[in-house]
Amino acid sequence: MPDILNDYKNAGTVLQDAVKTLRTNIRFSSVDNPIKTIVMTSVLPHEGKSTLSIFLGIAMAEIGQKTLLIECDCRKPMLRNYFNIRPQYGIMDVLRREVAADKAVVHTQQAGLDVLSSTVLANPVEILGSERMQTMIGEFNKIYDVIILDTPPLGSFIEAAVLASKADGTVLVINQGSTQIERARAVVSQLEKAKAHVLGVVLNNVEMSSSDYYYSDYYYRDGRKKKRKHKSESTETPVNVRRTSADTGRTNNGVQGRNTKSRKITGVEEGTEK
Numbered sequence: 429m430p431d432i433l434n435d436y437k438n439a440g441t442v443l444q445d446a447v448k449t450l451r452t453n454i455r456f457s458s459v460d461n462p463i464k465t466i467v468m469t470s471v472l473p474h475e476g477k478s479t480l481s482i483f484l485g486i487a488m489a490e491i492g493q494k495t496l497l498i499e500c501d502c503r504k505p506m507l508r509n510y511f512n513i514r515p516q517y518g519i520m521d522v523l524r525r526e527v528a529a530d531k532a533v534v535h536t537q538q539a540g541l542d543v544l545s546s547t548v549l550a551n552p553v554e555i556l557g558s559e560r561m562q563t564m565i566g567e568f569n570k571i572y573d574v575i576i577l578d579t580p581p582l583g584s585f586i587e588a589a590v591l592a593s594k595a596d597g598t599v600l601v602i603n604q605g606s607t608q609i610e611r612a613r614a615v616v617s618q619l620e621k622a623k624a625h626v627l628g629v630v631l632n633n634v635e636m637s638s639s640d641y642y643y644s645d646y647y648y649r650d651g652r653k654k655k656r657k658h659k660s661e662s663t664e665t666p667v668n669v670r671r672t673s674a675d676t677g678r679t680n681n682g683v684q685g686r687n688t689k690s691r692k693i694t695g696v697e698e699g700t701e702k
């Protein structure tokens with residue numbers, strides 16, 4: 429089994445529960461207009477977009493949602509490495525009409541999760557924002573229940589805003605240790621100006637004790653810093669993942685990564701409505 433699938437399957441119930449809550453929050457965030465196409469982006473590089481995109485894709489597929497993960501990060505494509513696959517064709521071949529979509533899509537070892545990967549392209553904005561891209565997504569929408577678009581960081585490149593304007597929802601992944609709140613606010617407002625439907629924020633890599641979580645931490649929501657309510661009073665469903673060294677024994681593709689301290693992924697906080 430490729431490493432990233434192994435990582436998820438072996439990560440332990442704490443991580444899996446967090447990703448499942450993220451899945452639930454996304455699925456039920458809009459009852460009238462189901463969220464089918466989801467853009468994952470961040471402010472800075474390396475905040476965990478690809479990892480979260482893959483984990484969410486696995487979690488969606490696990491409940492029978494036929495899921496396609498499209499790599500729209502042509503700046504630094506990584507899906508091949510994460511899945512240890514070597515597809516002959518990628519998204520650009522499809523968009524340039526050089527190959528049929530079904531020839532470029534690759535099944536993964538997670539039943540129900542397919543991948544359309546990318547190769548490096550210096551300036552992908554025009555083609556990702558094109559009618560052809562829209563048409564391609566429209567065609568995939570007939571086949572898949574969920575389409576996840578993994579994009580480059582919006583703090584550096586515009587692709588995520590272009591794609592988010594047409595997607596059903598956008599999730600901003602924030603690495604608590606690296607992203608300043610002002611920059612996060614600026615990116616949320618950039619998304620809103622692009623008419624994106626910001627579903628919320630995933631806080632990744634949060635160092636927090638359980639008592640912090642239950643009682644007194646502050647968190648980012650709607651561009652403001654707010655005091656979290658006591659869990660029992662809260663109307664939200666925050667997810668907290670604490671991955672201890674026991675949870676994360678591997679290092680192969682770096683999901684366990686930077687150190688052995690506890691880390692968390694907090695699920696989607698309620699975002700702004702379109």
Ligand SMILES: Nc1ncnc2c1ncn2[C@@H]1O[C@H](COP(=O)(O)OP(=O)(O)OP(=O)(O)O)[C@@H](O)[C@H]1O
Pocket residue numbers: 470472473474475476477478479480501504506580581632633681682683684685686691692693
């Ligand atoms: N919660 C986490 N705990 C530990 N390591 C993590 C976590 N989330 C992501 N990582 C690691 O951080 C690194 C960057 O993750 P990932 O590639 O998912 O980020 P990205 O936002 O897609 O980066 P890029 O901007 O380069 O596309 C990887 O080595 C990944 O394994």
Ligand SMILES: [Mg+2]
Pocket residue numbers: 477478479501506578
């Ligand atoms: Mg990435």
